[in-house]
Amino acid sequence: MTLLxxxxxxxxxxxxxxxxxxxxxxxxxxIPYTYEVIATWPHDPKAFTEGLLVRNGELFExxxxxxxxxxxxxxxxxxxxxxxxxxxxxxxxxxxTIIGDHAYQLTWRSGKGFVYDADTFRLEREFxxxxxxxxxxxxxxxxxxxxxxxxxxxxxxATFRVVRTLDVVAEGKPVSRLNELEWINGEIFxxxxxxxxxxxxxxxxxxxxxxxxxxGLLAPQDHGPETDVLNGIAYxxxxxxxxxxxxxxxxxxxxxxxxxx
Numbered sequence: 692m693t694l695l696x697x698x699x700x701x702x703x704x705x706x707x708x709x710x711x712x713x714x715x716x717x718x719x720x721x722i723p724y725t726y727e728v729i730a731t732w733p734h735d736p737k738a739f740t741e742g743l744l745v746r747n748g749e750l751f752e753x754x755x756x757x758x759x760x761x762x763x764x765x766x767x768x769x770x771x772x773x774x775x776x777x778x779x780x781x782x783x784x785x786x787x788t789i790i791g792d793h794a795y796q797l798t799w800r801s802g803k804g805f806v807y808d809a810d811t812f813r814l815e816r817e818f819x820x821x822x823x824x825x826x827x828x829x830x831x832x833x834x835x836x837x838x839x840x841x842x843x844x845x846x847x848x849a850t851f852r853v854v855r856t857l858d859v860v861a862e863g864k865p866v867s868r869l870n871e872l873e874w875i876n877g878e879i880f881x882x883x884x885x886x887x888x889x890x891x892x893x894x895x896x897x898x899x900x901x902x903x904x905x906x907g908l909l910a911p912q913d914h915g916p917e918t919d920v921l922n923g924i925a926y927x928x929x930x931x932x933x934x935x936x937x938x939x940x941x942x943x944x945x946x947x948x949x950x951x952x
Contacts, residue, residue, distance in 0.1 A: 710729070724902065725903070726948055734942050736939055739755045739760075740923040741760075750934070753797075757780060781801070797824030800824075821853060825838050828879065837870060839869070843879065844857075857894065859892055871923060879892040882924060885920055889905065919939050920938055921936075933945065
């Protein structure tokens with residue numbers, strides 16, 4: 692893949708194409724995508740990334756593992772942790788999203804989630820939910836949750852009641868192991884656990900409209916003994932910036948998507 696920049700700088704005219712090109716309206720089938728790297732930033736190689744998002748130009752990250760889970764605010768350009776709160780050791784942190792002034796964090800197999808003040812990280816309340824907790828995002832109204840199957844749930848953020856379910860399929864076949872989620876320009880992006888693939892999902896029908904192959908994003912020389920799978924999708928809508936990382940990856944990548952020839 693083409694590396695276009697490795698540090699903060701002004702974008703050239705060639706870089707002004709949208710980072711997430713819209714899906715062709717009349718296209719049929721699943722559209723294959725590849726990527727270009729726009730910039731590379733440092734990422735905590737000990738962070739077992741489970742949830743990732745951008746808010747006001749900063750990364751918010753949920754990390755996992757028992758006894759190591761946390762909620763963090765991270766400076767993109769340096770990887771510096773601006774603030775952090777630990778999750779109790781009996782819980783395995785998972786997906787993360789923010790609606791208004793509230794940050795919502797799932798845990799894996801405990802059926803419990805946490806709501807924080809998004810500015811201070813003060814714990815406001817706990818909640819329970821169905822199934823396992825994997826990924827979490829929002830369309831600005833509902834919480835949107837994955838559980839490792841091909842089913843996505845829409846939850847009321849006030850009551851945590853399931854208001855709708857969505858079965859994800861690609862060309863008629865269920866797509867399971869849906870993990871980290873991100874709402875981007877009216878679509879749900881979901882990575883498939885244990886792969887380098889991210890699905891572009893129609894939230895009305897559950898149909899996969901595009902598949903992004905991030906193979907080779909983290910170079911072999913950047914893999915360490917604890918480096919794990921790709922898992923971390925964050926979109927900065929205000930600046931049209933798409934970020935991808937993984938569990939215990941030493942880097943986070945700003946990328947632009949391209950239709951595969």
